[in-house]
Amino acid sequence: MTTRPLQFLRRGQPVALGNVPPDRTLLEVLREDLGCTGTKEGCGEGDCGACTVVLGEADGHGKVRFSAVNSCIRLAHSVDGMALWTAEDLTEDPLIQPVAASAASAGSTTPPTTHDSTLHPVQEALVQCHGSQCGFCTPGFVMSLFGMYQNRVCQGQAITRAQAQQDLSGNLCRCTGYRPILDAAQQMASLPRVAVKEDELLQKLELLAQSRQAQEPHFTYIAPTSQAELLAARAAHPQAQVVAGATDVGLWITKQHRQFAQVLDVTRAAELRRIEDTPEHIAIGAAVSLTDAFARLVAEWPSLAEFAHRFAGLPVRNSGTLGGNVANGSPIGDSMPLLIALGAQVVLASHARGERQLPLEDLYTGYRQNVMAPDELLVRIVVPRATPHQTLKAYKISKRFDDDISAVCLVVKLKVEDGQVREARIGAGGVAATPVRARQTEAALQGRPWGEASVQRAAQVLQAEFNPISDMRASSAYRRTVLANLLQRLWLESQGHPQASLQQLTQEAV
Structure with missing residues (x-):
């Protein structure tokens, strides 16, 4: 069977990995194939959030949708064609740029405070608020905060304590240090603003999509883009493991050590979305x-x-x-x-x-x-x-x-x-x-x-x-x-x- 290269954007550039098995998790690819050991494995079942990364994809309305996800139970091929950020990327991504002071302050009544320009405001807020203790869970918190920052702060929304608690509900701190982390969630909006350059990112995602369309069909990780193609693939490959978000199938892989030679992903079919x-x-x-x-x-x-x-x-x-x-x-x-x-x-x-x-x-x-x-x-x-x-x-x-x-x-x-x-x-x-x-x-x-x-x-x-x-x-x-x-x-x-x-x-x- 054919495994075509896995392609995604990282730090504004395409990453292509060949021979990635269909049941390999995103966390395994990050840590073992790319050496991105900043992303941690805690529970291996999507409970603790230490492995959190952020994905970006076009929402169909000229904007990028940012989603914090657990990489430990996410299948690697499911991020094909998306943008990916880990805690190691926030200061290395050329698409993350300062926002003009007038735009950053729009809708905000809190005067900006000075910060270390070598850090992303999410990271700087954690430093200022003493939000890291043993540090093992910190990369996951950073990424959940980054998703919150892009979806709320960059959209001019204030972050309340209650909202921060909700958005961080998937991240556990074993040192019981939630108060300073919640402080940081509110503090990051007061720092000089940065944001992902969405127009440029959308262009890069479109180019990546065109590149993927020109590739050979994928026979081990099948991800049809229409319901008709999806049902035809199901009829042709009844033995393939069906996945959607893989939040349960991911557990079968990480905890039961099950292996799947062929996977059918339903999440790319437009009608089902x-x-x-x-x-x-x-x-x-x-x-x-x-x-x-x-x-x-x-x-x-x-x-x-x-x-x-x-x-x-x-x-x-x-x-x-x-x-x-x-x-x-x-x-x-x-x-x-x-x-x-x-x-x-x-x-x-x-x-x-x-x-x-x-x-x-x-x-x-x-x-x-x-x-x-x-x-x-x-x-x-x-x-x-x-x-x-x-x-x-x-x-x-x-x-x-x-x-x-x-x-x-x-x-x-x-x-x-x-x-x-x-x-x-x-x-x-x-x-x-x-x-x-x-x-x-x-x-x-x-x-x-x-x-x-x-x-x-x-x-x-x-x-x-x-x-x-x-x-x-x-x-x-x-x-x-x-x-x-x-x-x-x-x-x-x-x-x-x-x-x-x-x-x-x-x-x-x-």
Whole structure:
């Protein structure tokens, strides 16, 4: 089989690497092939953020999109045709240039402070705020801050403490030095401004794309650019490992030492990268990142904002896709209970038979098993739009608030009119071998008064509806108890109870 060269931009210049296996990670290429040892391997599973790098690609609207990602679980060939920055590149990239003082100060009320011009403002802010301790995690923090700097500071946006905490949720500091790092996140905006010269970078990306088109076909890492080509490749290579963001497949490589001779990447197919709205539905392509998918869902249902933020860390959300999460079918994946509660449908497609559509909860037949034929792929998720009188609540219970996997996930959508529950849809995760719909509990609520007695009866039904396992995250009894308590918490919140959750407790109440 043929492996064509891997090409990307680094420090404004094209890098070409031959004979890169399809299952080689980006971190391995950086550290072992290019000698970029500034990027660290901490956990090897996308949890700690020490390996964070920033990718740049054209967004189709004349701008560059900057995304912080975990290089330890990112397949190297997935960055083909993109721009790449590591912590070692910020002072070496000729495309990163000072911004004129008038432009840099626009929208800022903080007077610039002096800094060492040999450092990027992100790095200088960490120095000034004493944001590095043992230093192992520092390159990853630098790169997450760089992504924040390009996406926020260079766009004239202020960085609040809360926003910094959210954007750094995928980076762990083993020395517990978060305060000075958060200080640095806010300090970097006050330093003399620099920015990537996007117009020049876009030109270089276009030239790189033209060079790649002239190359021989790639038979070990297949990345078609249209849905038709993707489905044809799936039919021709049913044995190829399908990947989207590879946030799970990356773990199979780094932790289980699995090897894949051929990979089919769905993320280059243009149709799968789109979000399309109609008056009745939101159609989210299977290759849309979790970051973009949740942004659209939060715009439709603002109550999902915290739930969306708590889905892994930002680097994982930037790489992972909604379709990949759904197709993977993990019983503790958070997007499926949400989509089940929203009444989402999945669209499956094959080269020979075309498309078919079914309710998401009918996709799964067992633990990480589904109804897809060997030549089928999930191509989009169709979500009904919000309607009046609907209430949507999503709850995630995990040992750690940020960047952790759910022990229990419960999402409830209710339509209450004139004190009666007209519609109830409930999705649950962590309580069965697959993501599930709580049909018995829905029936216990539907048509009943929205009152404390009805909720308590429904909570008892929900507690008995599933028989979850006990594992490292929670016991079976704990999971059942939490399910019932979350439904009662929804009732308290609907009645305006001021302290229905820890997040709502005031300092005085604590």
